[in-house]
Amino acid sequence: MTSTALAHLLTVVSALLPEDKGATFWMPPKVSTVAHGVDWLFNFILAISVFFFLLIVVLMVYFIFRYRHREGHAAERSPTHNLGLEITWTVIPLILVIVIFVFGFKGFLDMSTPPANAYEILVEGQKWNWSFTYPNGYVDSNLHVPVNRPIRLVMSSQDVIHSLYVPAFRIKMDVVPGRYSKAWFEATEPGEYDLFCAEYCGTSHSDMIAHVVVHPVGEFERWLEKASDFLETMTPVDAGRKLFQVRGCQQCHSVDGSAKTGPSLLGVFGHEQALADGSTVVADENYIRESILEPQARVVAGYDPVMPTYQGRLNDREIMAIIEYLKSLGGTSSGE
Amino acid sequence: MAVDTLTVDGAVGVDHADPGNYLTTGRGVLSWLFTLDHKRIGLMYLVAITASFFLGGIFALLVRTELLTPGQTIMTADAYNQMFTLHGAVMIFLFIIPGIPAALGNFVLPLMLGAKDVALPRLNLASFWFWMFGAVFALVSIIVGAVDTGWTFYTPYSTTTSTAVISMTTGVFILGFSSIFTGLNFIVTIHKMRPEGMTWFKMPLFLWGLYSTAIIQVLATPVLAITLLLLIAERALGVGIFDPSLGGDPVLYQHFFWFYSHPAVYIMILPAMGIISELVSVFSGKHIFGYRFIAWSSIAIALLSFLVWGHHMFTSGQSSITNMIFSALTFSVAIPSAVKVFNWLATMYKGSIRLAAPMLYVLSFLFLFAIGGLTGLFLGALSTDVHLHDTYFVVAHFHYVMFGGTVIAFLGGIHYWWPKMFGRMYSERWAQVSALLIFVGFNLTFFTQFVMGSHGMPRRYYNYLEQFTTLHQASTVGSYVLGLGFLIMAGYLGHSLFRGRHAPSNPWGSATLEWETTSPPPTHNFDREFSADDPYNLDSLRFDPAIEGWVRKEPRSILLAEGGSH
Amino acid sequence: MAAQHHEECHDPHVAHHFESADQQFQSAKLGMWLFLATEILFFGGLFVAYSVYRSNHPEIFVFGHQFLDKNLGAFNTVVLIWSSFTIAWAVRAAQLKQIKLLKWLLVATMACAFVFLGVKYVEYSSKWKHGLLWAAKFQPHLEATVGDGHGEGDASHEAGGPQPEAEVPAAEASGTAEAPADPDRPTIPLAPDGPPGLAAEAEVAGAGHGAPMATPDMAKIFFSIYFLMTGLHGIHVLGGIAAMAWLLRCAARGDFDTGHFTRVDMVALYWHVVDLVWIYLFLLLYLIH
Numbered sequence A: 001m002t003s004t005a006l007a008h009l010l011t012v013v014s015a016l017l018p019e020d021k022g023a024t025f026w027m028p029p030k031v032s033t034v035a036h037g038v039d040w041l042f043n044f045i046l047a048i049s050v051f052f053f054l055l056i057v058v059l060m061v062y063f064i065f066r067y068r069h070r071e072g073h074a075a076e077r078s079p080t081h082n083l084g085l086e087i088t089w090t091v092i093p094l095i096l097v098i099v100i101f102v103f104g105f106k107g108f109l110d111m112s113t114p115p116a117n118a119y120e121i122l123v124e125g126q127k128w129n130w131s132f133t134y135p136n137g138y139v140d141s142n143l144h145v146p147v148n149r150p151i152r153l154v155m156s157s158q159d160v161i162h163s164l165y166v167p168a169f170r171i172k173m174d175v176v177p178g179r180y181s182k183a184w185f186e187a188t189e190p191g192e193y194d195l196f197c198a199e200y201c202g203t204s205h206s207d208m209i210a211h212v213v214v215h216p217v218g219e220f221e222r223w224l225e226k227a228s229d230f231l232e233t234m235t236p237v238d239a240g241r242k243l244f245q246v247r248g249c250q251q252c253h254s255v256d257g258s259a260k261t262g263p264s265l266l267g268v269f270g271h272e273q274a275l276a277d278g279s280t281v282v283a284d285e286n287y288i289r290e291s292i293l294e295p296q297a298r299v300v301a302g303y304d305p306v307m308p309t310y311q312g313r314l315n316d317r318e319i320m321a322i323i324e325y326l327k328s329l330g331g332t333s334s335g336e
Numbered sequence B: 001m002a003v004d005t006l007t008v009d010g011a012v013g014v015d016h017a018d019p020g021n022y023l024t025t026g027r028g029v030l031s032w033l034f035t036l037d038h039k040r041i042g043l044m045y046l047v048a049i050t051a052s053f054f055l056g057g058i059f060a061l062l063v064r065t066e067l068l069t070p071g072q073t074i075m076t077a078d079a080y081n082q083m084f085t086l087h088g089a090v091m092i093f094l095f096i097i098p099g100i101p102a103a104l105g106n107f108v109l110p111l112m113l114g115a116k117d118v119a120l121p122r123l124n125l126a127s128f129w130f131w132m133f134g135a136v137f138a139l140v141s142i143i144v145g146a147v148d149t150g151w152t153f154y155t156p157y158s159t160t161t162s163t164a165v166i167s168m169t170t171g172v173f174i175l176g177f178s179s180i181f182t183g184l185n186f187i188v189t190i191h192k193m194r195p196e197g198m199t200w201f202k203m204p205l206f207l208w209g210l211y212s213t214a215i216i217q218v219l220a221t222p223v224l225a226i227t228l229l230l231l232i233a234e235r236a237l238g239v240g241i242f243d244p245s246l247g248g249d250p251v252l253y254q255h256f257f258w259f260y261s262h263p264a265v266y267i268m269i270l271p272a273m274g275i276i277s278e279l280v281s282v283f284s285g286k287h288i289f290g291y292r293f294i295a296w297s298s299i300a301i302a303l304l305s306f307l308v309w310g311h312h313m314f315t316s317g318q319s320s321i322t323n324m325i326f327s328a329l330t331f332s333v334a335i336p337s338a339v340k341v342f343n344w345l346a347t348m349y350k351g352s353i354r355l356a357a358p359m360l361y362v363l364s365f366l367f368l369f370a371i372g373g374l375t376g377l378f379l380g381a382l383s384t385d386v387h388l389h390d391t392y393f394v395v396a397h398f399h400y401v402m403f404g405g406t407v408i409a410f411l412g413g414i415h416y417w418w419p420k421m422f423g424r425m426y427s428e429r430w431a432q433v434s435a436l437l438i439f440v441g442f443n444l445t446f447f448t449q450f451v452m453g454s455h456g457m458p459r460r461y462y463n464y465l466e467q468f469t470t471l472h473q474a475s476t477v478g479s480y481v482l483g484l485g486f487l488i489m490a491g492y493l494g495h496s497l498f499r500g501r502h503a504p505s506n507p508w509g510s511a512t513l514e515w516e517t518t519s520p521p522p523t524h525n526f527d528r529e530f531s532a533d534d535p536y537n538l539d540s541l542r543f544d545p546a547i548e549g550w551v552r553k554e555p556r557s558i559l560l561a562e563g564g565s566h
Numbered sequence C: 001m002a003a004q005h006h007e008e009c010h011d012p013h014v015a016h017h018f019e020s021a022d023q024q025f026q027s028a029k030l031g032m033w034l035f036l037a038t039e040i041l042f043f044g045g046l047f048v049a050y051s052v053y054r055s056n057h058p059e060i061f062v063f064g065h066q067f068l069d070k071n072l073g074a075f076n077t078v079v080l081i082w083s084s085f086t087i088a089w090a091v092r093a094a095q096l097k098q099i100k101l102l103k104w105l106l107v108a109t110m111a112c113a114f115v116f117l118g119v120k121y122v123e124y125s126s127k128w129k130h131g132l133l134w135a136a137k138f139q140p141h142l143e144a145t146v147g148d149g150h151g152e153g154d155a156s157h158e159a160g161g162p163q164p165e166a167e168v169p170a171a172e173a174s175g176t177a178e179a180p181a182d183p184d185r186p187t188i189p190l191a192p193d194g195p196p197g198l199a200a201e202a203e204v205a206g207a208g209h210g211a212p213m214a215t216p217d218m219a220k221i222f223f224s225i226y227f228l229m230t231g232l233h234g235i236h237v238l239g240g241i242a243a244m245a246w247l248l249r250c251a252a253r254g255d256f257d258t259g260h261f262t263r264v265d266m267v268a269l270y271w272h273v274v275d276l277v278w279i280y281l282f283l284l285l286y287l288i289h
């Protein structure tokens, strides 16, 4: 609640800023240190392209009218080649692309070498949500960062390749299973920005979207503190709901009775569950707990054993909170 | 070979009701399915890939329709993912790669050489049959669980998804052989069967295009084959080469895939450039400008194309040095293309330009390919590609080059050789209408995608943020206009087959050999063997109103015709 | 010249679209070379995969190759080289229209091919028996080197499972290992002179304390590569056999009586490449150091 309210406030403010943070016809707002370089190169190439494009089209159209086939007009004899000319239009483009290449490479080096003092955040991609782990161990599904401070992301994937993409920062980096990939940025404007998954990863690839919330100076620490001890500040049910949303549960479990990758958890608690092996079990605290820590142990009938374990990713208090939340979903309708 | 020359009247095959042309001699389905005649094989290919194009196009229209609104419009997310995968796979593997070489190339190449057939006719037929089998496997996958991996089949997604990846990749594997056979055949034919007087630098530039394409087909496709084989083994047996969960390396797959698939994009464009070189000269009524530069640039592109595959992987985490090298090499490919474009323009200079249907396509090619190619520069530059990679900017780029380049040139070629293939002319009026609709519709469909792409709209997105809605809807409307253009084309071309005016041997005033025989040609192509000379010496022709076609001013010197005499 | 050309046009061996037998032969030859180029590139992909893993994880090759029987490998190499010779001779025979000799040489070559496959079968089946298979099926059994199979179950698990810290070369680590001989296990020699990896593993397991030396992480990838490469090559050998059978039929039909030996030449070229590929496989998979 705190975080989102703050974020909203910020977006309202940011909307009032002049020329929308450097957004142009071609480019989204540019709010990172590298963005300016990227946009400069983009415009440089754009200028070259427009020039050559117009050159070609104008000449083409002119020729069509000037030399169109008509009575009494015949093709004039003209040289069938001209070495000088042809070398010219080989060399000029050559020089231009070399320039483009150099700037492109320089810009890339800036993007790929983070400053030493960068603040490190662990990123985990998983079908189909992001989780960001802060130095104090707190995990959130959105990326919160302080403004004007280099941030280093250390990223890994649970399953397939994902790609972290923040258009406003002009950064993109694949998140590959079996290895750590790294990216860094320094946000220059407070506000809330979109974070996409840019590498195709299946059904909900296009919903694997999060927000980057850039906090004004000083705000970030306060936010992190508040957010981290939500277990104290919130009721167990609210805390459970937050965890349920933030830690990826809701990607596969609905709470409205509709089946997704996993069974809906609406009114499951305290009810009989038919299991894949034919037996049944009452979904009590123990069963829920087991399903979170050893998902494959007793799978509900009709679903694949695909849930990743949360062993070591949720502590007992968090699991209790989730169980409380599931209880709160009541026993009215049933999710079998 | 024999060289005693004599002279005859240059105007050949004025007689339209030529009893024995390749279409009429030999009736019945089997006489087609098992023919060794390159013209018939070319025609069967033409039908097959046109069908594929329409199929892929219908998938495309479904994709576009789904994107009319964010969230669900007409299909589920899974259906959408299968839809763009099928669209991409069908368009690439079934349509555009065989496209120009197998259909137009097969028909035209031996004719341009004044030969009776390609060097290895059986291999040619095999190529067609492999295509058919490959197509069956690829399309069966739709029934047994349409693939949802994207046309790139990236691991580990492709090894874990529950859809029929094996069926599809097997299909592509087989299609690869058909492509190799075609390329191999063309290389041999061009090396061994050039006629008297046709030195390498007297070859029509379309043949240079096909030749450089064939080099890529022969050298790159086997790598795709082994890649797909490994992918299949990965899925079927779990060999772990690409599978991180078994200690393998998924990025290695990307290297393998692009080692083929980048050169493949030049398999698509080189023959297209060849067609443009022919057309721009003929319809400017002028000798091609800078023949040697154009010829060499084709070879240059073919060879350089093997060195740039890494530019598809700038964000995959490969080292900065690797990225640097690939970026630099990528730009080197841009230069030969630039050379061609300027030489084509120079050819129009001081010409006598006829805006017949084929020329209309040449003009839109120059317009669209320039945009497609120039946007390649944004992608080749490292820092900008990081932002643009896997966004609609890339989607727009490759449609501008593949559709705006290859497909447009392909249509130009069809309109150019149509009279030779079927002996009929089509309605210029309607041709202009559909050419215009296609041009406008295309730009509306894809220019919008550059804008949303650079604003950060990722590709392969079923759902999208509100802010992109208008652009997406404009794009969708464009695609319908585009479709309409094709409907009209189907209409007037179909009409010309039956009602079209009979075509003379040489309706456009071209100096290449295929126009020396009747339209349509007899099964053995030529009654005489020619000695070729400069294929762009258009001054040697004059228009003959009597036959509404062109004839040679002073007859071509021909060789004693033992070849055709039995 | 024109005359000679003329008669060649009626030569039944020259297809209608060629001007001369020579042009036809040249075309076929060029076509074949191009095809062989594609074959090389086809295998090339696997050789690249090989070198990538060889350079990133040398240890798994040092470890894995010990389970391949050099003697059988060498034997097969000799067989193939000999077969290359016989088929080259066959081409000569066809050229000289010595049809009878030609037939015998083709038979000889096919025989070699079958011997090769036979030996490969022996190698594969013992790999199979010991569970030394590609990644997903990699499940080494300890009775491979240990007579009695006590407590091998869990130990074999260890062997399969990844153990990052395991530092092979295995060779040194376990000269000590002494597992009893086991006659009917041809491909995995006795512990002292043979691959100690599993032997040591087994001993430890039997003794029941943690394994100091074990299968290097990803050893399974070596066997994936081994089966992929040799398997694909095996398929090509089968192809060669089919091609030679076809030649025999042509010879029987008397196609070669006129000295048109193009087909024989083509198949021979193909066979040489298959042979060449094997030599590389032998060097790269069996003889590592």
Ligand code: HEA
Binding pocket: A048, A052, A053, A056, A093, A094, A096, A097, B152, B265, B266, B268, B269, B311, B312, B330, B331, B333, B334, B335, B337, B338, B339, B341, B369, B370, B372, B373, B374, B376, B377, B379, B380, B381, B385, B388, B389, B390, B394, B397, B398, B401, B402, B405, B406
């Ligand atoms: C016909 C097919 C075709 C052609 C010809 C090209 C041509 C080029 N392509 Fe394209 N490309 C594709 C098909 C093609 N491409 C496809 C299918 C993809 C995406 C695959 C996927 O991910 O699904 C792709 C993706 C792609 C990428 C990866 C983008 C990404 O995923 O991040 C890159 C990056 O470098 C690139 C670059 C280029 C370049 C530099 C050229 C150059 O060859 C262009 C050269 C032409 C010109 C430069 C224009 C003409 C010249 C002038 C007008 C004169 C002035 C010129 C200068 C000043 C230089 N292409």
Ligand code: HEA
Binding pocket: B053, B054, B055, B056, B057, B058, B060, B061, B063, B064, B084, B085, B087, B088, B089, B091, B092, B095, B096, B149, B150, B151, B152, B395, B399, B402, B403, B407, B445, B459, B460, B461, B462, B475, B479, B480, B481, B482, B483, B484, B486, B487
């Ligand atoms: C030769 C290659 C080729 C061609 C010609 C096309 C043609 C078209 N493509 Fe594309 N496309 C690809 C190759 C090609 N495509 C590839 C490789 C991808 C990447 C896939 C992936 O990400 O894996 C792709 C992806 C792709 C996307 C991105 C999907 C996504 O990332 O989510 C889109 C979206 O707009 C699109 C649209 C179109 C459209 C509208 C056309 C139009 O030009 C189609 C025009 C044709 C017709 C319209 C059909 C003919 C007419 C009829 C059938 C008559 C009936 C029509 C009416 C009644 C209107 N294509």
Ligand code: CUA
Binding pocket: A125, A127, A128, A161, A162, A163, A197, A198, A199, A200, A201, A202, A205, A206, A208
């Ligand atoms: Cu995760 Cu796309």
Ligand SMILES: [Cu+2]
Binding pocket: B261, B262, B265, B308, B309, B311, B312
């Ligand atoms: Cu490319």
